[in-house]
Amino acid sequence: MAKIKKGDLVQVIAGRDKGMQGHVLQVLTQSDRVIVEGVQRVKKHTKVGRTDRGAATGGIETVEAPIHISNVALVGPDKKPVRVGFRPVPVERNGKKKIMRERIGRRGGEEIEL
Structure with a gap:
């Protein structure tokens, strides 16, 4: 299971855009980007x-x-960056x-929701 998924709110912690927040549009698993x-x-x-129709494209x-x-x-519920962990949860589906x-x-140990 991935720690960061499409649609997650993330904050840049290194690089020229450090401190900026935005939603993940795409996860490139092959290159870890x-x-x-x-x-x-x-x-x-x-x-x-x-x-x-004659409209210009490109440029x-x-x-x-x-x-x-x-x-x-x-980014966690308190709008600050957090490290991600996993917790096992028992689920019952179709009687199993x-x-x-x-x-x-x-x-904080709280669940991270999309």
């Missing part, structure tokens, strides 16, 4: 073209670049007992 809304914005040059766009997952921390894991904040 995340794309955070409004963080690590870079200029991207794309080829200028035309659509069928210089500002997009979010991936940031390493170790440089972000999940199963143990699931829920994410908890290490500082």
